[in-house]
Amino acid sequence: MDRLKGKVALISGGARGQGAAETRLFVNEGARVVVADVLDAEARQLAEEVNKKAGTKAALPVHLDVTRAGDWRAAVDACEREFGGLDILVNNAGILNVKGVSDTNEEEWDAIINVNQKGVWLGTKFAAPAMKKRGGGSIINISSIYGLIGSGGSAAYHASKGAVRLLTKTAAVEYAPDNIRVNSVHPGVIKTPMVDIFAEKNLKDRALAPMKRAARPEEVGYVVLFLATDEASFVTGAEYVVDGGYTAV
Numbered sequence: 001m002d003r004l005k006g007k008v009a010l011i012s013g014g015a016r017g018q019g020a021a022e023t024r025l026f027v028n029e030g031a032r033v034v035v036a037d038v039l040d041a042e043a044r045q046l047a048e049e050v051n052k053k054a055g056t057k058a059a060l061p062v063h064l065d066v067t068r069a070g071d072w073r074a075a076v077d078a079c080e081r082e083f084g085g086l087d088i089l090v091n092n093a094g095i096l097n098v099k100g101v102s103d104t105n106e107e108e109w110d111a112i113i114n115v116n117q118k119g120v121w122l123g124t125k126f127a128a129p130a131m132k133k134r135g136g137g138s139i140i141n142i143s144s145i146y147g148l149i150g151s152g153g154s155a156a157y158h159a160s161k162g163a164v165r166l167l168t169k170t171a172a173v174e175y176a177p178d179n180i181r182v183n184s185v186h187p188g189v190i191k192t193p194m195v196d197i198f199a200e201k202n203l204k205d206r207a208l209a210p211m212k213r214a215a216r217p218e219e220v221g222y223v224v225l226f227l228a229t230d231e232a233s234f235v236t237g238a239e240y241v242v243d244g245g246y247t248a249v
């Protein structure tokens with residue numbers, strides 16, 4: 001309890017899946033969380049659930065399309081106006097397309113790159129000045145094991161998640177003097193709506209890591225939580241693989 005007491009977090013794509021798990025974990029640890037998503041109804045519902053359980057206004061739903069600078073400006077403003085500042089950003093919003101290089105068209109390529117890559121850059125750019133005002137902060141970028149290894153498909157997704165890995169490292173160097181830590185997390189196969197497109201058997205095959213199962217969203221969330229806390233005060237520019245051993249083989 002209270003590992004994030006007094007901290008304010010913004011979680012992009014916070015309305016469902018891993019982002020929702022992190023919202024619940026963060027509030028349990030004393031943070032106030034802006035749940036920022038294009039899914040307005042889901043964000044509102046999650047905030048209501050969390051606030052009811054906490055008995056206070058600990059979560060605030062905000063409309064955010066991560067590809068739009070104006071939305072980011074408004075979301076960071078909401079953190080400052082409603083909760084007094086911003087200490088933690090989880091760049092979690094993401095979309096998946098499994099097509100390979102040859103099958104991907106320009107529109108599909110741009111859509112993935114805009115959300116998964118440009119969205120992380122914009123979030124970092126707009127959150128950093130707010131964090132500087134608080135004397136520092138923590139930015140956690142959700143990449144993927146597909147940002148580390150190839151698969152033969154998901155071409156734009158791999159390209160976007162690989163870019164997030166290195167954007168993380170250069171941002172860590174840029175913002176170290178401001179006491180803002182920037183790290184990337186690389187989940188393996190996690191049971192969320194994103195992987196609903198795969199049948200259960202296909203999901204099992206994809207999760208054929210040494211641990212032979214897909215993970216619960218909280219199993220990534222606890223790693224993200226650690227990086228968000230001051231317990232990780234000397235951790236920056238690092239990549240945390242959460243994949244049941246998938247990339248170890």
Ligand SMILES: NC(=O)c1ccc[n+]([C@@H]2O[C@H](COP(=O)([O-])OP(=O)(O)OC[C@H]3O[C@@H](n4cnc5c(N)ncnc54)[C@H](O)[C@@H]3O)[C@@H](O)[C@H]2O)c1
Pocket residue numbers: 012013014015016017018019036037038039064065066067091092093094095115142143144145186187188189190191192193194195
């Ligand atoms: N599920 C997996 O197996 C897996 C594996 C590795 C990495 N990831 C990454 O984890 C992150 C979270 O995904 P998830 O598994 O919870 O999937 P999810 O589809 O349940 O959640 C993604 C969230 O991002 C939001 N989002 C999409 N486009 C957006 C936009 N333009 N602006 C704001 N929000 C937007 C969605 O509305 C949704 O709430 C993603 O970055 C994903 O690429 C997932």
